[in-house]
Amino acid sequence: MAKAEPWQAAEIPGPAKALVITKPEVVVAMVRRARRPILIVGHEAAETDLGGERAVDHLIRVARAGKIPVVATAHILGEFLKRRFRPAASMSAVDIANRLRDPGWKGLDGKGPYDLALIAGVPYPMGWVILSGLKHFSGLRTVSMDPYYHPQASWSFPNLSREEWEKHLKAVGEKLGGK
C-alpha cells in the first residue's frame, strides 16, 4: 500500500491506519459494493473554492451519481437547498456519528444501518476524532473524501493539492454516473 502522512503532523493514530486511496476508482468501487452508503458533508465543503465552484458542488454531483443520501452537518443545510439539492438530513457531525456507531440504529429512512460512510468538509481535528470513534466503536467502513490524509478512516485520500482533489472528486462523480 502507498504510504501517507497525516495532514496534521502530530496526529499519529497507532497500529490501525487508513488505506490510501491512490485513484478515484477505489472510491467508486467501494460505493458500488456498499449496500447502504451515506455521505457526511461538513461546513468546510461549502467554504472551499474548487475549480471555480465550491467543494460542496462536487460532492453533490458525487451524491447524485451514486444515489447516496447526504447528511449536511453544522449550518450548511441552506447551501444545499440553494443548489436545489435536499439532503437526507441536516444533523450535527457528532450526532450523525453517534447514531452511526449504534448497531441498532435503523438509519435516516428507517431501512437499516449503513455500511459505508463517506466524510468530507468536517474540520480536520474534529474529523479525526469522529473517524476514530467510528473506527473503534462501529463496524462501519469509513472513507475520507477530504484532500488530507485521515489515518483514522478505513480509507483516505493522501494529502492532495486543490487541483488533484478537484480531479479526483470529478472522476468519482463521473465514474459513479457511468461515464
Added chain:
Amino acid sequence: MSKKAAVVRVKELETDIGVLRDLELSVGRIFEEAWAEPVGPTPYPSLTALREWDLRLLQRYQPFYMPFCDVCCLCTFGKCDLTGDRRGACGLNMAAQQSRIVLLACCIGAATHIGHARHLVEHLIERFGRACPIDVGGMNVEVEAPITRLVCGIRPKTLGDLEDVLDYLEGQVTHLLSATHTGQEGSNLDFESKVLHAGMVDHVGLEVADIAQVSAYGFPKADPEAPLTEIGFGVADISKPVILVIGHNVPSSVGIIDYLTDRGLYGDVEVVGICCTAHDMTRYSPRAKIVGPISWQLRFIRSGIPDLIVVDEQCIRADTLVEAQRVRAPVIASSEKNCLGLPNRTESSPDEAVADLVQGKVPGVLILDPERVGEVAVRTVLEVAPRREKFKVIPEVEEIVEAAKRCTVCRDCQRACPNSLPIPAAVKAAAGGDLRPLAGLLDGCVGCARCESACPNDLPLHSFMVKAAEESLKGERFKIRVGRGAIQDVEIRNVGGPIVLGEIPGVIALVGCANYPHGGGEVAEIAEEFARRRYIVTATGCAAMSMAMQKDEEGKTIYERHPGAFDAGGVINVGSCVANAHIAGAAIKIASIFARRSLRGNYEEIADYVLNRVGAVGVAWGAMSQKAAAIASGFWRLGVPVIVGPHGSKYRRLLLGRKDREEDWYVYDARTGGKVYAGPAPEHLFYAAETKEEAMVMIAKLCMRPNDTTRGRAVKLTHYIDLHRRLYGALPDDIPLYVRTAADIPLTMKDEILGILKERKWKEGRIPDPTLLPRLIRKRVE
C-alpha cells in the same frame, strides 16, 4: 460550620450498669446546630454517594468516545493496542480507557483549582487571620457559598472554615486519581461517574478560591456596576516601565500593586496582565490593565513592551523564560508549581535579588513570598526599563520580506497549525512585499507558535504576523467590566421565576480558554446575539476578555452597551476562572432562593431541579485545558449542558442524548408519579459544535427544559426557530418534539407550525412537574 473528627476518650467510667474502660467515641463530623436547615442526604459525599444520580444522567446522555489514538501507554505492560474490541494487558478496553483519560484530565483540573484555593486560603489566613469573615456581597448575598452548602452541607463563615472544606476536596481528588491506577476501576460508566464527582469537587474548589479572595482582598462584591477597565494589546503606556503578570493566582500581583501604592509609585509604573491573574488584578485595582487572553502571551512578550515578567501559576507558556531572555526582560516566578528552574531567592535580601536581576547575573528568580515579589518586581523594573529601551524581537518589514524568500512552501507550518491557517500563501505574498495576508492570519491564530517549531528554515512566523498586524495591535484598546463576583440574592429573586417559567429564555455562560477555531470575535458575536435576545449572558476568563475585544460603530464594546446586572439582556463578567463558581452558584440559588429547596447536603435534588427547570447552558468555545474539562464536568453533574467548539471534541468524549429514542425522554410527574414524555430537553449534556452558527442554534435549543410554561416554551421556541431559519436557511425538523401543547406554539409562527404538526401526526401531550427522582414524587400512581 461543621467540626470534623471529634474524638472523646474515657479511661474509666463507672455507671449504674457497670464500669467502662478505655472507651473511645469518634464522630466524623458534627454539623452546626444553629443552622435551621436540615442536613440533606449527602453532605461531604464520597466517590459513590451520588453514583445513582450519575448513572441516571449517563443512561440518557450516553458517552460517545472518540479516542486520540489506538493505544494505552500508561504502564509498562504497554503499549497496548486497544483498537476495536481489543483489551490491554491489564484487561481494560477502549471505552474504559477513554473515560479513564477524561477522569485524569478532570483530576488534573480539579487538583489545579483546589491547589490554587489552598494556596490562596493559606496566604490570606496568614495575612488577614483565620477569623477573617467571608463576605461576598454584604447584605445582598445571604447564601454566600451555594456550592459549598450544597456539597458539604456547611455554611463557611470565616477563612478558617474554608480549610475544612479544602481537606475534604483534597481527599476526594486523591481517591479519584487513585481510581485511574492500573488495576482499579474497570467500568467506563463508573469512570464517568467519577468524572462527574471530580467536576463537582472542582466547583467547590473554585468557590473556595473566589470567595476567599473576594472577601479578603475586597474585590467587587456582587456588584452589577463594577467599574470598567482597559483591555487590549495597546493599553500599556509604553513611556513607563511595564510589569507584565501572567497566570491565575493573584497574590503576587497584589504584592506589586500594594508596593506601588504604598510608595506612591503607581503613576510611574504600568501593571498589565494576561489570563486570569489580569482579571483578578483589575478586581483588586481598576488601575491595573488587561492585555488579553492566554493567546496574547507570545505576541506581547516579543513586542518588547514588558520590562519585567511575573508569572504565578496555570496556563503560562512553558517557554516564558526563554522568550523573556530574548527580549532581555527578567522573570520572577512566584509559585511552587511553576519554578522555571530559577534560583530560590525567597529568603535572600531583596537588594541582592534586585541587583542580580538588574545586572543580568540571573535571567530570573523564584520568590515564594507575594509581598517580596512586589518589592523586587517594582525595584527591578524601575532600573531595568531604561536599560532595555523596549528591546524587541519582532523583525522589521524588510527583514520579513527577505526571510520570506527562503520559504520553500513545504507547508509544514500549516500542518503544524491547530487551525490549518494558510501560512505558506501568506509568506509567499510577504516575499513579494505584501504583508496583508500575514496580518490577516493573526485573528485566527491561537498564539501557539507551532508553525515556528515546524519550519525547517527557522522562520519566526508568529513574529512575522505580529509585525504585519502591528498597527492594529497598537490600537487595540477596549473596555471591559471588572469581574463582579457573585450574583445577588435579590437578583435571583427577581429573575428566578422568569427563568424557571421560561420567560427569560435562558442563562448563557461563555467561559474557558482562547483555543478558538476562528478567533475570539466569534465569542463576542455569540454573546451579542443572545444579549440582544434578552438572555442573561455571563462570562469568565479568556472568553470574558475576547467578548470585550470588539467595538460597534460607535466604538463601544459589549460591556458598555449592556448592563452588568443578572437580568434579561445583561452581560456579566463574573471574573476569572475560579469565578465560574458564581455561575453554577446562581443556578443553585435559583433552586434555593426562588424555589425554596433545601441546599444543605442535598445535591441530587438540586441537580434534578436545575436539569429540569433552569435553562442554563455553558459555552466553552475555546476550551483547551484540563481545568476547563473539570469545570465542564461540574456543570454536567449539576444538570447544565455544555457546548464546546470543534477543538473541544479533542476532549475525546461527548455526552449525547438521542432525540430519536422516545424512551429516553420520560420524566416522573412529581404530582402524580406517572411517567410523562417531556421531549428531548435538554437534548445533550456535552456537545461539540463545528461552527459558531451551529453553536448558536444549539444554545437556544439546550435552554429548553421540561418545566417551561407554555408562554416560556413559546419564547424559547421562537428564538430556536428564528436562529435556525436565519443561520441554517430552513426550519428545524424537530419542532414537533418541543411542542407539548398547542399553547407552546409561538403566535407569530402559528399557521406554519400547525401545518408541520399536522403533517407529522403530532399529538398533544402534557406538562409535568418534572423529576428524574422517584423519591420526589408526592403522590404515587395507584
